[in-house]
Amino acid sequence: MRNFNFVNPTRIIFGQGTIKRLGMELSNDGIKRALLVYGQGSVFRNGVYEQVTASLNQAGIDFAELPGVKPNPVLSKVKAGIELAREYKAEAVLAAGGGSVFDSAKIIAAGYHYPGDVWDFFTGAARIKQALPIYGVLTISGTGSEMNCNAVLTREDERKKWGLGSRHLYPRLSIIDPSVQGTLPAQNTAEGAADMITHILEYYFDGSTDIDIMREYMEGLIRTIMQQVVKVLRDPADYQARAQLAWAGTLAFNGSTAPGTRGGDWATHGMEHSLSAFYSVAHGAGLAILLPVWMRYVYRNDVETFERFAEKVFGIKDLQGDSLAMAGIDALKEFFVSLNLPARLREIGVEAADLEAMADNAVLKGPLGVLQKLEHEDVLKIYQQAW
Amino acid sequence: MRNFNFVNPTRIIFGQGTIKRLGMELSNDGIKRALLVYGQGSVFRNGVYEQVTASLNQAGIDFAELPGVKPNPVLSKVKAGIELAREYKAEAVLAAGGGSVFDSAKIIAAGYHYPGDVWDFFTGAARIKQALPIYGVLTISGTGSEMNCNAVLTREDERKKWGLGSRHLYPRLSIIDPSVQGTLPAQNTAEGAADMITHILEYYFDGSTDIDIMREYMEGLIRTIMQQVVKVLRDPADYQARAQLAWAGTLAFNGSTAPGTRGGDWATHGMEHSLSAFYSVAHGAGLAILLPVWMRYVYRNDVETFERFAEKVFGIKDLQGDSLAMAGIDALKEFFVSLNLPARLREIGVEAADLEAMADNAVLKGPLGVLQKLEHEDVLKIYQQAW
Numbered sequence: 129m130r131n132f133n134f135v136n137p138t139r140i141i142f143g144q145g146t147i148k149r150l151g152m153e154l155s156n157d158g159i160k161r162a163l164l165v166y167g168q169g170s171v172f173r174n175g176v177y178e179q180v181t182a183s184l185n186q187a188g189i190d191f192a193e194l195p196g197v198k199p200n201p202v203l204s205k206v207k208a209g210i211e212l213a214r215e216y217k218a219e220a221v222l223a224a225g226g227g228s229v230f231d232s233a234k235i236i237a238a239g240y241h242y243p244g245d246v247w248d249f250f251t252g253a254a255r256i257k258q259a260l261p262i263y264g265v266l267t268i269s270g271t272g273s274e275m276n277c278n279a280v281l282t283r284e285d286e287r288k289k290w291g292l293g294s295r296h297l298y299p300r301l302s303i304i305d306p307s308v309q310g311t312l313p314a315q316n317t318a319e320g321a322a323d324m325i326t327h328i329l330e331y332y333f334d335g336s337t338d339i340d341i342m343r344e345y346m347e348g349l350i351r352t353i354m355q356q357v358v359k360v361l362r363d364p365a366d367y368q369a370r371a372q373l374a375w376a377g378t379l380a381f382n383g384s385t386a387p388g389t390r391g392g393d394w395a396t397h398g399m400e401h402s403l404s405a406f407y408s409v410a411h412g413a414g415l416a417i418l419l420p421v422w423m424r425y426v427y428r429n430d431v432e433t434f435e436r437f438a439e440k441v442f443g444i445k446d447l448q449g450d451s452l453a454m455a456g457i458d459a460l461k462e463f464f465v466s467l468n469l470p471a472r473l474r475e476i477g478v479e480a481a482d483l484e485a486m487a488d489n490a491v492l493k494g495p496l497g498v499l500q501k502l503e504h505e506d507v508l509k510i511y512q513q514a515w
Numbered sequence: 516m517r518n519f520n521f522v523n524p525t526r527i528i529f530g531q532g533t534i535k536r537l538g539m540e541l542s543n544d545g546i547k548r549a550l551l552v553y554g555q556g557s558v559f560r561n562g563v564y565e566q567v568t569a570s571l572n573q574a575g576i577d578f579a580e581l582p583g584v585k586p587n588p589v590l591s592k593v594k595a596g597i598e599l600a601r602e603y604k605a606e607a608v609l610a611a612g613g614g615s616v617f618d619s620a621k622i623i624a625a626g627y628h629y630p631g632d633v634w635d636f637f638t639g640a641a642r643i644k645q646a647l648p649i650y651g652v653l654t655i656s657g658t659g660s661e662m663n664c665n666a667v668l669t670r671e672d673e674r675k676k677w678g679l680g681s682r683h684l685y686p687r688l689s690i691i692d693p694s695v696q697g698t699l700p701a702q703n704t705a706e707g708a709a710d711m712i713t714h715i716l717e718y719y720f721d722g723s724t725d726i727d728i729m730r731e732y733m734e735g736l737i738r739t740i741m742q743q744v745v746k747v748l749r750d751p752a753d754y755q756a757r758a759q760l761a762w763a764g765t766l767a768f769n770g771s772t773a774p775g776t777r778g779g780d781w782a783t784h785g786m787e788h789s790l791s792a793f794y795s796v797a798h799g800a801g802l803a804i805l806l807p808v809w810m811r812y813v814y815r816n817d818v819e820t821f822e823r824f825a826e827k828v829f830g831i832k833d834l835q836g837d838s839l840a841m842a843g844i845d846a847l848k849e850f851f852v853s854l855n856l857p858a859r860l861r862e863i864g865v866e867a868a869d870l871e872a873m874a875d876n877a878v879l880k881g882p883l884g885v886l887q888k889l890e891h892e893d894v895l896k897i898y899q900q901a902w
Contacts, residue, residue, distance in 0.1 A: 129758040131530025136523070142774065143518025338755035341739040341763050348731030355727065368725035371516040375774060376728050384771070387529065387762060 129338050129388030136383050138275045138298045142375065144307045144367065147179040147265055151187025153301055154220065154263060162263070163218040164191045165209060165233045167225045168198060174308045176267050180224050192216040194236075200404045200411070201228040203247055203283045209236040210246065213260070223264040223299075227271025227323075227411075230264050231279040234297045237262045247283055249292055256294040264302040268312060269374040270320030270412055272327060272381025274302035282405055287489060289401040306374040307367055314361050318467035319412025320377060321357040325350055325460075326415040327381040330392040332437065333423070335430055335499040339388045343433075346385055347440040352376045354441075354463060361467065395497030396422045399507060402490035409476055416469035417476070420461040421514040426500040427453045473515040483511040516725050516775030523770050525662045525685045529762065531694045531754065534566040534652055538574025540688055541607065541650060549650070550605040551578045552596060552620045554612045555585060561695045563654050567611050579603040581623075587791045587798065588615040590634060590670045596623040597633065600647070610651040610686075614658025614710075614798075617651050618666035621684045624649045634670055636679055643681035651689040655699060656761040657707030657799055659714060659768025661689035669792055674876060676788040691765065693758040701748050705854035706799025707764060708744040712737055712847075713802040714768040717779040719824065720810070722817055722886040726775045730820075733772055734827040739763045741828075741850060748854065782884030783809045786894055789877035796863055803856035804863070807848040808901040813887040814840045860902040870898040 141149060154162060164180065171177040184191055194209045213221065213236055221240075223233035237259040239246040248254035266274045273279070277298045280291040309317070328346045336342075353376045359369035379385070386392065399422070400414040427434040431453050438444040438456025447455050461471070470476050473483075487508040495501040502510070528536060541549060551567065558564040571578055581596045600608065600623055608627075610620035624646040626633040635641035653661045660666070664685045667678040696704070715733045723729075740763045746756035766772075773779065786809070787801040814821040818840050825831040825843025834842055848858070857863050860870075874895040882888040889897070 129530070129755060129762065131533060133526070133528050135526040139520070139522040141520050143516070146518060338759065340742065341736070341759045341766075344735030344739050345732060348735045349728070352728040352731050368516060371775070372725065372728045375516065379728075388758070 130336070130390065132387045134383060134387055136275065136298065138382075139301045140275060140304060140378070141301065142304045143371070144305060146303050146305050147176065147308070148183050150180060150263070150265060150303055151183035151185070151189050154184070154189050154222075155187040157261065157300070159189060159220045159261065161190045161216065161218055162220045162222045163194060163209065163213045163216060163236065164222045164224060165194045165197060165229055165236065166223075167229050168196060170267060171224050174267060174311045176224055176265060176308050180222075180265055191222070192218065197225065197229045197232045199228050200282050200289060200408065201232045203281055206232050206235045206239065206246060206281060210239040213240050218260065220261045220263055223262070224267065226266070226268035227273040230266075230271070230273035230299070231281060233264065234259070234262055234273070234279040235281055238294065238296060249294075250281065250283075250288075250290040256292075256296050259294075259296040262297065262299040264299045266302060266304045266374075267308055268316055268320055269304075269306075269309065269377035270323040272324070272378055274299060274304060275378045275382040280401065287405040288492070289405040291397075291401070304374055304378065306371040309370055309374065310365055310367070312364070314364070315468065316410075317357065317360055317364075318469050319410045319416070321353050321373065321467065322412040322416040322419075322464060322469055324353050324377045324380040326396055326419050328385055329419065330394055330397065331385045331389050333426070333430065333433060333499055334390045334393040336389040342385060342388055343436065343440075347437075349376050349380055349385070350441050353380070357467065390498050393498045395500075395502050398496040399490050399510060402486045403473070403478070405489060406482055406486050407476065407478055413470050413476060416464040417471065417473055417514050418510065420457050420464070421510050423457045423460070424454070425506070425510050425513070426497070427457065429500050473511065478515065480515055483508060483515060487511055517723070517777065519774045521770060521774055523662065523685065525769075526688045527662060527765070528688065528690045530758070531692060533690050533692050534563065534695070535570050537567060537650070537652060537690055538570035538572070538576050541571070541576050541609075542574040544648065544687070546576060546607045546648065548577045548603065548605055549607045549609045550581060550596065550600045550603060550623065551609045551611060552581045552584060552616055552623065553610075554616050555583060557654060558611050561654060561698045563611055563652060563695050567609075567652055578609070579605065584612065584616045584619045586615050587669050587676060587795065588619040590668055593619050593622045593626065593633060593668060597626040600627050605647065607648045607650055610649070611654065613653070613655035614660040617653075617658070617660035617686070618668060620651065621646070621649055621660070621666040622668055625681065625683060636681075637668065637670075637675075637677040643679075643683050646681075646683040649684065649686040651686045653689060653691045653761075654695055655703055655707055656691075656693075656696065656764035657710040659711070659765055661686060661691060662765050662769040667788065674792040675879070676792040678784075678788070691761055693761040694754055696757055696761065697752055697754070699751070701751070702855065703797075704744065704747055704751075705856050706797045706803070708740050708760065708854065709799040709803040709806075709851060709856055711740050711764045711767040713783055713806050715772055716806065717781050717784065718772045718776050720813070720817065720820060720886055721777045721780040723776040729772060729775055730823065730827075734824075736763050736767055736772070737828050740767070744854065777885050780885045782889050785883040786877050786897060789873045790860070790865070792876060793869055793873050794863065794865055800857050800863060803851040804858065804860055804901050805897065807844050807851070808897050810844045810847070811841070812893070812897050812900070813884070814844065816887050860898065865902065867902055870895060870902060874898055
């Protein structure tokens, strides 16, 4: 185990029927005016908008609304949100949605006090020094944004989808009511599960040593996600499976898998971000395609851990070395395909002619990854193999 | 999964050579005067006293000292600490030690502002409404007090060893440098491991349903603790094993095993507390004796989970039902014995004539347990079987 610092101050209220507590919680924290951020309408279909606004009204919390946040959220929308928050003199930003909405809310909260362009936070030209308090009601599990300090945003004009982390971006409170996810399309549920598994494997395969304690934890999480997502897809109304999947998604990327590791590899996320900056691809779908290809490309750097993965997660026996490692990777790929996630980049409309530019874009900030540093040529090969 | 709330605001700095950061951390938080609480001298032998005071001096933090906290810490010592903290006008309480020192520091911090008798917090006559900031440097892993909001104290005159929890009692910061545990006697290391395993099993066997995600996590933690404590006892200088054991001990009782459960059974802890109130028994040793006996007494309430425990933690196959459940309990007992932990109450000097009074004392606040409510007669039987 490497030395580490750990803290996660986010408060979680979890379970069926808990959204009604939102207004009271804001009120107890002294919040009187909030900016309510949401997406493209699912909050109306799943009843979350109604529950949230009823709770705010009952507690006497005023709110302005920023609807229309898209998947792969964009800088322009966040800037509009910052303007609105300032005009309205919002005292908090309240996300009602999935990762895109949470990430947008976080950057709005950080941008409120910052006179410059919030893209500066992503380029490193400026650091986040304060943020409005962030609250959230989660409507789709996957990104883990409800309990972490990270945000990813797309700058459309430059095709940059970049991420950042700041201790000021932990939500103060997130409410996770898994029952509102009962109406999610199967595809979104599957994409969420792929995102969760990728978050875990970014840490699992970062070349760390002496982290058996973390490997046990991560293997248990992945087995849970695999079991429960299959149950949820079979019966979307299975609350208990949905609840376990939701909590696994939060744990998968709330910092709890990081202690003692090298901090995660993140090459797969980097490659997916470049992909999503070019094509309107769901993050989880892009990850499901790229992750197994990345695994095959790099596994020789740590065969032992890839063997362990095959044994502990998929129960593969009677193989060893490269064969065992590859069998685990193949099993993961098959699992993603069994969830009806796309298998190849060309299936989701990616043009082979764009791969070169996507690779350029992916390494703009330098080579990707920790287990193996991926230069432009490596990334291009992975894209080609994934195509 | 049941609905739950989760938060844990404690910040952790973990790893070799991290104690030197203590003074700077207090200074950054604006602390100028602290009460330094420690035990009966191990902090001199393991070098922690020297490291802590050097760091405080370097950062210009003044401190007063309260040495001499005993295992199974007592109310009178805490009261002396509160007096000293007030006289000294301490702005924080700093624990340097194990669970006893942390628990004492917590109640001193809470008592500082309370004009009455702090025992009121334990009887329920008063609630903790504020506390001085609590900092800590951990010297023995086991109780988890370094990252939770609980404290246990013994009122000597009434032979009451009672616990409490309050959100004001989370340490603001705990430093865990596993390398300072390299000089611990084997017995203390083993007792710490028994305490960790019991913390986990209090939640594991509380009769919860639909918590596969938590069971996976808890099983992984127990397997880790078992593997790593054996390594540590074989080679006390094995830093990596010591580090994994230390982090497992923190996770075992920092709230992370609780989500979705019924909140833990806690009958075993209740019975051990009454035992420790009568005899000067190490908490972990008492637990190692009582836990397997309790398991045999109650397993029929949830045979399925006891079967799962036997399979997942000890890899027992080819059995089922009661035989499988019992084989798991026997394996745990054998494991404790293999760590040279005591097997029976009579081995640690308990008089059979005291069992009745210990049972009276154990149920003073009402029956114990959740999986099965234990009345006086049940507790007496368990003590007798453990004797």
